Amino acid sequence: MATTAMSPSISLLSSSLFGTPSLRNPNLTSTFKPNSSLKPLKPLSVRSDLTAIPILSFTGEKIGETQLNLKSAPSDTARAVVHRGIVTDLQNRRRGTASTLTRGEVRGGGKKPYPQKKTGRARRGSQRTPLRPGGGVVFGPKPRDWSVKINRKEKRLAISTAMSSAAVNTIVVEDFSDKFDKPKTKEFISAMKRWGIDPKEKSMFLMTEVPDNVRLSSRNIGTLKMLTPRTLNLYDILNSDKLVLTQETVDYLNRMYGLEAIDEETHDEEDNEDGDEGLGAADNNSDVTE
Numbered sequence: 264m265a266t267t268a269m270s271p272s273i274s275l276l277s278s279s280l281f282g283t284p285s286l287r288n289p290n291l292t293s294t295f296k297p298n299s300s301l302k303p304l305k306p307l308s309v310r311s312d313l314t315a316i317p318i319l320s321f322t323g324e325k326i327g328e329t330q331l332n333l334k335s336a337p338s339d340t341a342r343a344v345v346h347r348g349i350v351t352d353l354q355n356r357r358r359g360t361a362s363t364l365t366r367g368e369v370r371g372g373g374k375k376p377y378p379q380k381k382t383g384r385a386r387r388g389s390q391r392t393p394l395r396p397g398g399g400v401v402f403g404p405k406p407r408d409w410s411v412k413i414n415r416k417e418k419r420l421a422i423s424t425a426m427s428s429a430a431v432n433t434i435v436v437e438d439f440s441d442k443f444d445k446p447k448t449k450e451f452i453s454a455m456k457r458w459g460i461d462p463k464e465k466s467m468f469l470m471t472e473v474p475d476n477v478r479l480s481s482r483n484i485g486t487l488k489m490l491t492p493r494t495l496n497l498y499d500i501l502n503s504d505k506l507v508l509t510q511e512t513v514d515y516l517n518r519m520y521g522l523e524a525i526d527e528e529t530h531d532e533e534d535n536e537d538g539d540e541g542l543g544a545a546d547n548n549s550d551v552t553e
Contacts, residue, residue: 314430318510321439323457329435329513333423333520341424348421348497351413363403366391372398418497423520425500433506434458435513440472446479460505462486467503469495471511492519 318327336344366372372391379386391398426433436458443450452462460466467488468481481489488499492515500506508516517523 314427314433316430316433316435316508316513318435318437319458320437321442321454321457323459326437329510330517331427331430331433331513332517332522333427334420334522335424335427336420341428344417345421345425345497345501347413348418348425349501351411351418352497354409354411357409359407359409361404362406363400365401365403366393366399369397369399419520422495422497422500423516425497426506426516426520429500429503429506432504433508434460435508435510438509438511440470440474440477443474443476443480446476448480448483451477451480452484458507460507464504465502466505466507467499468507469512470509471515 314331315328316331317325318329320326335341366389369391372389374390376387376390377384389398393399393401439454442454455462455466462484463486465486465488467490469490469492470477471492473489473491478489481487488503490496490499492512
């Protein structure tokens with residue numbers, strides 16, 4: 264009778280948390296391997312997605328193409344990275360000021376409303392019981408901190424991954440900052456239709472600077488979000504059907520969220536380390552001279 268090889272995983276019977284010692288199987292416990300034999304986790308790898316995006320003029324004609332080259336998480340971990348980033352953003356938006364009063368905090372209720380016996384009613388010791396209107400709240404919310412910490416590089420990777428995945432629904436238009444002499448929502452809607460954007464769909468415009476006439480012309484469109492690099496966030500990227508960029512914002516995204524951004528961070532760290540070593544050597548020399 265052939266015997267099958269046992270898997271190195273921990274079974275429920277071999278764990279000390281499940282089952283009594285009399286029910287444990289010695290054959291199962293003997294196959295357990297210590298943690299030192301486990302393979303170390305692989306570091307998070309980053310890939311680059313190069314996408315060609317057409318450039319449209321203010322009249323809606325194609326005048327060229329540009330490339331959006333952003334770093335992106337691998338396909339097997341991209342969903343988890345973006346999910347963690349969006350949950351962190353939504354959690355950090357919560358103010359956590361909701362508060363209710365328990366029966367001990369509600370004003371009043373110190374006197375017993377009626378005698379304990381000889382009334383035919385249910386016994387009651389306070390009018391502020393949670394069973395009565397105006398009473399306390401059972402397990403109600405209290406002020407708390409909902410903030411969640413996320414690493415800076417992980418958050419940037421989540422934004423770049425979302426932007427690269429939304430490149431299919433992204434268009435680039437020429438700079439139209441000086442095209443609006445005065446605030447006019449009707450002209451802005453006409454420009455959106457020339458670019459192939461339905462005003463009823465959710466759209467996000469990313470510009471380096473938003474002039475007053477452009478901001479006033481677009482603020483009455485409820486489905487439109489006008490953002491700058493300072494206000495760029497993961498929620499608006501995922502919540503938009505169309506993304507509209509300018510050539511300046513494309514250069515900004517490639518510079519801040521591309522693979523070259525990693526090299527810049529490493530160079531900055533090396534420069535800081537060299538500076539710290541230089542300061543330490545200077546301090547040693549000063550100590551010697553003193």
